Amino acid sequence: MVPQSNTHPKTRTRLTDLLGIEHPILCGGLMHLADANYVAAVVNAGAMGFISALTFPDPQQLRNEIQKCRDLSGGKSFGINLYISPRQDANDRLEKLLTVVQDEKIAVVETAGGNPGPIIPLMKEAGIKVIHKVPAVRFALSAERAGVDAVSLVGAECGGHPGYMMVGSMVQAADAPQKLSVPVILGGGIGHGSQLTAALAMGCDGILMGTRMLVSSELQAHKDYKQRVIEGTGLDSIVVQSTLKNHHRVLDNQTAQAILALENEGKESYEDYAHLLNGKLSKEAYASGKTDQGLLDYGQSACFANAIEPVATILTRFIQESLIAKERLSGMNTL
Numbered sequence: 001m002v003p004q005s006n007t008h009p010k011t012r013t014r015l016t017d018l019l020g021i022e023h024p025i026l027c028g029g030l031m032h033l034a035d036a037n038y039v040a041a042v043v044n045a046g047a048m049g050f051i052s053a054l055t056f057p058d059p060q061q062l063r064n065e066i067q068k069c070r071d072l073s074g075g076k077s078f079g080i081n082l083y084i085s086p087r088q089d090a091n092d093r094l095e096k097l098l099t100v101v102q103d104e105k106i107a108v109v110e111t112a113g114g115n116p117g118p119i120i121p122l123m124k125e126a127g128i129k130v131i132h133k134v135p136a137v138r139f140a141l142s143a144e145r146a147g148v149d150a151v152s153l154v155g156a157e158c159g160g161h162p163g164y165m166m167v168g169s170m171v172q173a174a175d176a177p178q179k180l181s182v183p184v185i186l187g188g189g190i191g192h193g194s195q196l197t198a199a200l201a202m203g204c205d206g207i208l209m210g211t212r213m214l215v216s217s218e219l220q221a222h223k224d225y226k227q228r229v230i231e232g233t234g235l236d237s238i239v240v241q242s243t244l245k246n247h248h249r250v251l252d253n254q255t256a257q258a259i260l261a262l263e264n265e266g267k268e269s270y271e272d273y274a275h276l277l278n279g280k281l282s283k284e285a286y287a288s289g290k291t292d293q294g295l296l297d298y299g300q301s302a303c304f305a306n307a308i309e310p311v312a313t314i315l316t317r318f319i320q321e322s323l324i325a326k327e328r329l330s331g332m333n334t335l
C-alpha cells in the first residue's frame, strides 16, 4: 500500500539528526537556479536545500536572498552552497560571501570543488555545519580529517563535476561508509526513492539530488528548459573538459560539442575555452529556454524527471517509492 503524504513514517538517520530535518534528503546547490523560492520549497517539504552563493555575487544580494528564504520557509533552517574554485579570482568573490554566511548564522554549508579546510574554523566559530561534496572516497577522507560534519559523495552519473576518476555511485555507496566515521550522503544518478532505500542499506545516511529537481515548478527557469529536461533521457548528457582534468557532465548541445572539438584539437589551456565556459551563456539558456547554448550541468538521472511538478510532490513520491522498496525487501523470504 502506498502511504499518504502526511502520514508516511519518517526515516531517522545521522543526517536527519545532524540537520534537524524530516527526510534524509539533500537537494544540492544549482548554479543560477537554486534561489530562495526553490530552497524554501525544499525545506518546507522536510529536506535540506542550498542557495548557490555564487549566483548572488554581490553580498547584499545574497543577504536579501537569505532573508527572502527565511520569510518563505517560516524561519526553517536552510543551507548555502559554496563552490571553492581552483581559480583564485573566483575565490576572491567567495570570501566576501563567506562573511555574509557567518553573519547570517546559516545552519549548514555545502562546500564543493577545492579543499574546505581553510574555512572550517570560521564556520565552526559561527556554529555552522559543513558538508563537503567530493567525487571519490580519498577526498572524503581528507575532508573528514579537516573536520567536516558530513560528506557527500557523487558518482560518475552526476550532473556537474563527477571527478576525473569517474567512480560510479554504486561503488561509492558501499565503500564510503566502511571507511568514514562522519555521516555519508550519496549523490549521482539518484531520482527514484528505491535508491534512497538502497543507499541506506549500504550504510549511507542520506542521499543528494540535483538533476531530478530541475523540473521543479518553483525553479526559476524557462518552461522550455524544463521541457527539454523532461524529453531528455540522461543518455544525452556528456562529459567535457576532461582535458583540463575538470570532468564536467552536461547536456549535449552546441557549446558542449564546441568544447569537445577544442579538446580533440589538443587545446590544454583554460584561456582556449574561457569564452565557452562563461556562465553568462548558461544563465541566458535557463532564462530563454534555448538549450542549444551554454554549459548546462545535467546528469543521467534526467530519466526520472517526467513532469513539471512542485518540489513537495516530487519529494513525497520519492519517499513513497523508498518505503515501497523497503517493504519489498522486508517481504522477501530467505530460502
Ligand SMILES: Cc1cc2nc3c(=O)[nH]c(=O)nc-3n(C[C@H](O)[C@H](O)[C@H](O)COP(=O)(O)O)c2cc1C
Residues within 6 Å of the ligand: 027, 028, 029, 030, 031, 032, 033, 052, 081, 082, 083, 111, 112, 113, 133, 154, 157, 158, 159, 160, 161, 187, 188, 189, 190, 208, 209, 210, 211, 212, 296, 297, 298, 299, 300, 301
Ligand atoms: C544545473 C545544475 C547546477 C549545479 N550547480 C552546482 C553548484 O553551483 N555547486 C555545486 O556544488 N554543485 C552544483 N551542482 C551539482 C549538484 O549540487 C549535485 O551535486 C548533483 O546534481 C548530484 O547529482 P545528480 O545531478 O545526478 O542528482 C549542479 C547540478 C546541476 C544539475
